[in-house]
Amino acid sequence: MTLFIKSVIAASLLALSTCVLAQIKVGITISETGGAASIGAISRKVFPLWPREIAGQSIEYIVMDDGSDPGNAVRNARKLTSEDKVDVLIGSNTSPNSIAMIPVAQETATPLISLASALAIVSPMDAARHWVFKTVQNDQSMIDAVLADMSRRHVKRLGYIGLADATGEGYLKAIQAMAQGRGITLVDIQKYNRNDQSVAAQGLRLVAANPDAIFVASLGTSAALPQLELVNRGYKGLIYHTGGVANDDFLRVAGSSAEGIYLPLGGFLVAGQLPDSNPTKRLSMDIAAAYEKQNGPNTRNVFISYTYDAVLMLQNAIPSALKKGKPGTPAFRSALRDALEQIKDLVATNGVYTMSPTDHTGLDTRSIFIVTVTNGKWALAH
Numbered sequence: 028m029t030l031f032i033k034s035v036i037a038a039s040l041l042a043l044s045t046c047v048l049a050q051i052k053v054g055i056t057i058s059e060t061g062g063a064a065s066i067g068a069i070s071r072k073v074f075p076l077w078p079r080e081i082a083g084q085s086i087e088y089i090v091m092d093d094g095s096d097p098g099n100a101v102r103n104a105r106k107l108t109s110e111d112k113v114d115v116l117i118g119s120n121t122s123p124n125s126i127a128m129i130p131v132a133q134e135t136a137t138p139l140i141s142l143a144s145a146l147a148i149v150s151p152m153d154a155a156r157h158w159v160f161k162t163v164q165n166d167q168s169m170i171d172a173v174l175a176d177m178s179r180r181h182v183k184r185l186g187y188i189g190l191a192d193a194t195g196e197g198y199l200k201a202i203q204a205m206a207q208g209r210g211i212t213l214v215d216i217q218k219y220n221r222n223d224q225s226v227a228a229q230g231l232r233l234v235a236a237n238p239d240a241i242f243v244a245s246l247g248t249s250a251a252l253p254q255l256e257l258v259n260r261g262y263k264g265l266i267y268h269t270g271g272v273a274n275d276d277f278l279r280v281a282g283s284s285a286e287g288i289y290l291p292l293g294g295f296l297v298a299g300q301l302p303d304s305n306p307t308k309r310l311s312m313d314i315a316a317a318y319e320k321q322n323g324p325n326t327r328n329v330f331i332s333y334t335y336d337a338v339l340m341l342q343n344a345i346p347s348a349l350k351k352g353k354p355g356t357p358a359f360r361s362a363l364r365d366a367l368e369q370i371k372d373l374v375a376t377n378g379v380y381t382m383s384p385t386d387h388t389g390l391d392t393r394s395i396f397i398v399t400v401t402n403g404k405w406a407l408a409h
Contacts, residue, residue, distance in 0.1 A: 050084045054107030056118035061095025062221040065247040065276040066120045073334040082346040097127035104131040123193040132158040138364040145197040149387040160387045162336040169291040170201035172395040182239040188217040189244025198244035230256035246271035251280035258284035273329035293377035295332035332376035
């Protein structure tokens with residue numbers, strides 16, 4: 028099997044083949060293999076839930092695997108725009124891959140919806156990021172919520188271990204910028220690579236620094252490595268993670284060591300525990316039920332929401348774009364970009380989105396909850 032896996036799923040996964048060619052093309056690159064495979068595989072399973080028609084127009088979804096590699100993500104984006112002539116790009120699952128795709132979006136004047144978290148994907152706003160949006164809360168917003176929770180739990184000394192890439196750097200910069208304002212001192216910084224087999228040396232130094240809490244800036248199963256190391260070394264302080272660990276693969280690999288961790292998330296994973304007044308609760312529960320009907324009970328995870336919200340954005344924006352251009356034309360792509368930027372009060376599964384010319388995430392701290400692991404299950408923290 029080659030690294031690149033392309034499939035047109037409008038005719039296979041989403042619907043039976045028809046003789047009418049899709050009028051709107053959506054190009055998608057996800058990380059089905061490689062270090063972020065546990066995330067990309069979830070996105071693939073969400074696509075059958077996407078509509079095959081929006082605003083009376085049939086949709087063709089063209090999906091490629093980037094192997095969790097930024098270079099492959101760029102090659103996929105170039106192929107999707109130059110050969111497949113897609114109207115919009117979606118992907119990828121990681122911040123490094125998404126950031127690498129930004130120049131392609133700008134050069135081809137094609138809107139890009141990222142499924143990753145780094146603030147650098149959409150900020151600072153410039154001519155390139157003018158074309159880029161995302162479905163995940165910014166790392167800065169997530170860290171603000173984490174530091175607030177740490178402060179409530181009387182954390183004064185903080186240790187850090189994170190991936191040596193754009194994902195880790197985004198979270199580290201946010202901590203360095205905001206920790207002192209919460210009365211928290213960053214006492215040790217350690218980094219590791221996504222494919223490392225051991226973080227023994229980093230774990231030893233972190234535990235020796237004696238922090239009240241440690242923040243792990245990683246994704247999926249790669250975050251289990253430092254989690255296991257810290258617990259096995261007898262660390263008794265609090266351990267916080269990013270929302271990127273909120274799937275069952277992480278719980279499976281981390282095992283009982285994950286009990287009691289904290290992480291910031293949108294409400295999707297714990298929708299049943301939210302008050303009925305929360306605007307995202309009903310939709311989140313409906314999408315989770317649809318996903319579990321296809322994939323089995325207890326398979327819901329946060330990456331479902333990140334992926335599903337991308338098509339909710341398209342459903343909101345496409346009707347307006349169709350008034351200004353025909354699919355397959357620069358006019359339509361430009362109008363679609365404008366319509367995405369004009370999204371207002373869009374109730375989705377990861378929060379309520381309101382975009383603006385300076386904010387292409389559109390989510391604020393009201394869409395973030397602190398979640399923990401209790402008896403091996405995700406639960407709202409108290």
